[in-house]
Amino acid sequence: MKPEERRHYYVELYSIDHVECRRILASKPIEDLILRCTNDRRIDIGAVCYAERNTKTRVYPKPVNKASLRPERASRILLWCIDLLSRYFTGASAYTTYCKACELINFVDWCDDNKLSHLFESASAYKEAIDLYTQNLLIRIKDSNGIKAFTANRLQSEALRSGRIFFPSTEINFLSDLPIISNSNSDEEQTDTPSEAAIAAHLTACQYLFDGLSEFILEGLDFPHSIPFNLTNAILLPAEYTITTEEIIQETPKIQASIFWDYTKGAINSLSECIARTSQQEYHVARQRNEALGTLKNANDDPRHPKRMWLAKFAQDAFISLFAANSGLNESSIRNLEPLSGKYTNSDNAGFVITKARAAGREIEIEIQKTFKKQLNKFLKLREYICTNNNHPYLFVKITNGEPIRQPIKSVTIGNFNDQIRRFLDPNFQGLSYRKLRKYKSVYLLGRNHPIPVVAAIMQSSVRTVAKRYSLAEEKKAIDEISTMLTHLISILDAPKELDTPAGECSGPQTPKAVGTPPVAHTPNCKDFIGCVFCSEFRLHANEASVRKLLSMRYVTNAYLTACSTEQQFHNVHGESILQIDRILDELKKARPQMKRVISAIQKDIDEKFKLTEYWLRTYERLIKTKVIE
Known part of the structure; x- marks a missing residue:
């Protein structure tokens, strides 16, 4: 090819x-x-x-x-x-x-x-x-x-x-x-509970990097510089390997063969040493060595030099793991988290405080240990350095080519961070994922005898999910703490309904009046409910029942595709109805953003579990039996 x-x-x-x-x-x-x-x-x-x-x-x-x-x-x-x-x-x-x-x-x-x-x-x-x-x-x-x-x-x-x-x-x-191929629950990929040793190894490495790099950046220290990392030291240089350790140096021929940078000593080689390490002409070597000296000077003179910004990003990535383990937030919430309020209130759980923030348009409470406040405040100073005077919309800043970008950080941030540690610092580093860091907090809380509903509230997760983790982590034979389930109440749009219909709600038994020009097969007539969405009396309420009716109707309408001789025939007869339903749902999501999750869950229910409303299920089965659709 x-x-x-x-x-x-x-x-x-x-x-x-x-x-x-x-x-x-x-x-x-x-x-x-x-x-x-x-x-x-x-x-x-x-x-x-x-x-x-x-x-x-x-x-x-x-x-x-x-x-x-x-x-x-x-x-x-x-x-x-x-x-x-x-x-x-x-x-x-x-x-x-x-x-x-x-x-x-x-x-x-x-x-x-x-x-x-x-x-x-x-x-x-x-x-x-x-x-x-x-x-x-x-x-x-x-x-x-x-x-x-x-x-x-x-x-x-x-x-x-x-x-x-x-x-x-x-x-x-x-x-x-x-x-x-079966899709039983036992086949679902489970997140293993990380051991104390695994969590300690991951977070210790993150803590060393966050502390050492934050100090280097915020205090404007000069290259070359050394910071502690686990049981060794890491050297900082404005070179190809901006941060490295002796173990990496010994395993990487490219570093050992460097003509100008001595990564072990953290310095630039003398001219005679450079000449001895290459077959180039002396004047070429001298010129390139002077360029290396110039790079070192520029990196020390420029507080926002690309190498410093790279290290600032590395420090932020280290902190994200610390934050994930302490907050227990999932990856999506962390990526979309807006700047914190900076205000804390005491939690009902001893040793914890709560701060409020917004993520993806909703307000959330973040519970962290009191001892973590100091680290969080240090990160906020690092964030000020990264953003300078920019009013960045997210707590964690995406950095591309040394500049902050007004977008959420990448979904693979922790995975990339783990890879960078293996490449630059410790080739045997295992690292943990978002899911394992999040799971660790729930197991940590459960292991200290917090009731399951309390842990579910702290983790902003469902009682069922936490109970599942509890049974896996603690190897209990039964969960006896769950006696009731929390019910999610959804506010209602418009006035109370007067008449219930299979497509949604109707403002009352009046003469149907079409909105726009509906397809012939979908003209409102109060007998065939497939035309309700084109009626001026049609109402959709912001609740699970109404949305399920509408999505069930969409599913059955879409099934007529097999009854049409061509795709064009289907679109001519039923296509506008599908679009009308989509428009109605779009309007609902704009008016009630919190309904997006409800709509998504119901759509998944219908697509994967065939959970139609009773009316549309009967309609669908009748169409199958009469072989109108296949």
């Missing part, structure tokens, strides 16, 4: 609405699409339209062989994208959207690597691809270095789900003679 760069465009889901998204997809080639789900999660979905592409590179857009563009792929990928993005704009999270795209690409990549590039040509070819893909997944499950059944289930289910979108009118049953 001769790789070629292609024209491309981005669709940033977080900065546009559903209508604008549909307009972009309709006006631009789908093979050029790169989907940006969050500011640090993007995926080149358009590259799938090419049979020959570089699947290994991290470059965007992916290099492709332009001659390998398959028109039949492009048309089907467009349908798939429309469905995926409709789910996103009706409540699916950005992370779920990203995962679904990754799962599909994993399937198509495997097919292209295994001489199944014709999978989009017909439903029978797609069926063949799914069968062989499933066999491969089953083999990988049995392999000790393969994948877990939970992962295999997600990969298989997305390939199956997508088949009905790619080939809506086919009579082929993609499930026929196909072994379904």
